[in-house]
Amino acid sequence: MIAFDPIPFAIPFFIVLIVAEMLWASRRAPSAYEPRDTLVSLALGLGNTAVGLLTAGAVGLAALWLYQFRVLTIGWAWWAWVICFVLDDFNYYWTHRSGHRVRWFWAAHVNHHSSQHYNLSTALRQPWTGFIALSFLFRIWPALLGFHPTMIAAVVGVNLICQFWFHTETIRRLPRWFEAVMNTPSHHRVHHATNPQYLDRNYAGVFIIWDRLFGTFQAEQDDVPIQYGIVSQLGSFNLLRAALHEWLAIARDLWRAPWRHKLGYVWRVPGWSHDDSRDTTDKIKARWLEQQGE
Amino acid sequence: MTVALVQLVGSLLAILLLARLAGLLGLGGDVRLRDTDEACALAQATVCGFEPVAVALDRAGIGAVLRDNQGRIMVLKRHGARFAGRLLDSYEGTRLDRHFLTLSTDDPGFGSVTLDLGSDAQAWASSLRRLEG
Numbered sequence: 001m002i003a004f005d006p007i008p009f010a011i012p013f014f015i016v017l018i019v020a021e022m023l024w025a026s027r028r029a030p031s032a033y034e035p036r037d038t039l040v041s042l043a044l045g046l047g048n049t050a051v052g053l054l055t056a057g058a059v060g061l062a063a064l065w066l067y068q069f070r071v072l073t074i075g076w077a078w079w080a081w082v083i084c085f086v087l088d089d090f091n092y093y094w095t096h097r098s099g100h101r102v103r104w105f106w107a108a109h110v111n112h113h114s115s116q117h118y119n120l121s122t123a124l125r126q127p128w129t130g131f132i133a134l135s136f137l138f139r140i141w142p143a144l145l146g147f148h149p150t151m152i153a154a155v156v157g158v159n160l161i162c163q164f165w166f167h168t169e170t171i172r173r174l175p176r177w178f179e180a181v182m183n184t185p186s187h188h189r190v191h192h193a194t195n196p197q198y199l200d201r202n203y204a205g206v207f208i209i210w211d212r213l214f215g216t217f218q219a220e221q222d223d224v225p226i227q228y229g230i231v232s233q234l235g236s237f238n239l240l241r242a243a244l245h246e247w248l249a250i251a252r253d254l255w256r257a258p259w260r261h262k263l264g265y266v267w268r269v270p271g272w273s274h275d276d277s278r279d280t281t282d283k284i285k286a287r288w289l290e291q292q293g294e
Numbered sequence: 295m296t297v298a299l300v301q302l303v304g305s306l307l308a309i310l311l312l313a314r315l316a317g318l319l320g321l322g323g324d325v326r327l328r329d330t331d332e333a334c335a336l337a338q339a340t341v342c343g344f345e346p347v348a349v350a351l352d353r354a355g356i357g358a359v360l361r362d363n364q365g366r367i368m369v370l371k372r373h374g375a376r377f378a379g380r381l382l383d384s385y386e387g388t389r390l391d392r393h394f395l396t397l398s399t400d401d402p403g404f405g406s407v408t409l410d411l412g413s414d415a416q417a418w419a420s421s422l423r424r425l426e427g
Contacts, residue, residue: 034322034374235378
């Protein structure tokens with residue numbers, strides 16, 4: 001399916017921008033980067049690329065199989081590319097939302113969030129296990145509509161590239177019209193925050209309109225210092241742990257849980273437990289709201 | 295395939311150079327806890343609803359141990375340029391060596407944390423025995 005993969009062409013720009021942000025950080029905010037954290041983030045990105053090379057064929061075959069049953073043949077007109085991009089961004093929103101609300105998908109996505117830093121290297125902190133999680137199914141169904149799998153693959157790549165630039169603290173706010181429509185550093189900082197009021201918000205990829213439309217938008221508040229990461233911080237720079245810790249935790253829970261509750265540890269929200277002994281983001285938010293009411 | 299391999303090797307070299315550059319620029323720095331207020335704020339941010347009533351800072355500021363109004367114990371440790379915390383589930387793995395208190399969580403990835411609590415170490419070690427296990 002990968003007839004044209006735009007990501008390799010973007011990598012030199014990624015590197016230049018990361019260097020520029022590091023130089024900014026060295027003058028303005030030295031703790032915005034941490035060498036070991038950067039190394040883990042970039043190694044996760046490299047691993048994602050390597051896994052992508054190995055699994056792209058299977059994903060492509062799945063999309064081509066779906067394409068046989070297409071209801072239309074949309075072709076390659078410029079407007080088809082535009083529609084395909086917007087539709088894929090819509091699909092990204094739901095992939096991403098599922099990636100936070102279903103533990104199976106979260107196990108793959110969590111490593112994008114497990115850094116306590118928020119910088120351009122964090123953008124490249126991509127999962128190794130997305131293929132196993134089958135999250136690609138959210139992105140290839142437009143083949144059934146008649147979008148060619150090659151077009152879908154290209155827009156998926158462009159969408160990922162478009163999400164790189166807003167993983168930064170160097171930009172506070174952009175013009176209001178832009179913040180209204182597009183995902184921005186400000187909106188995405190909220191998404192990476194562990195502050196209770198920010199949990200499970202701003203799932204958007206390129207267009208923030210999906211969050212506004214589906215009720216998950218939260219504006220950044222200037223008086224709330226952001227804590228980045230996950231609700232139970234990793235506390236480790238071990239690469240394998242960063243890539244696989246939630247899968248291992250699922251395996252432990254499946255082993256220990258009573259039979260009738262086992263699947264709950266796979267498909268329910270992260271943090272769910274059959275004896276209610278753990279915190280989900282919903283419980284954390286409810287507790288925080290209760291505190292605010294005191 | 296050869297092109298892909300060259301790209302991967304090139305990317306690996308770039309990654310190592312970027313991490314080295316971050317080190318050369320002194321990024322990350324030597325982050326320490328300033329005072330107990332900062333430790334309390336971090337603990338509250340780590341577990342929503344954790345209201346510290348007692349806190350002991352490591353003398354070098356690289357960690358802290360805190361107790362909240364429900365008797366829960368949290369250990370904070372420096373993690374690069376940030377701090378990470380865990381609630382302690384049991385006394386198991388707690389060791390006292392003069393002024394040094396070592397605390398172990400049930401999370402092997404988080405590991406154990408050794409804090410120099412000075413003369414407070416003995417009192418904290420005793421109080422931690424109230425935890426089950």
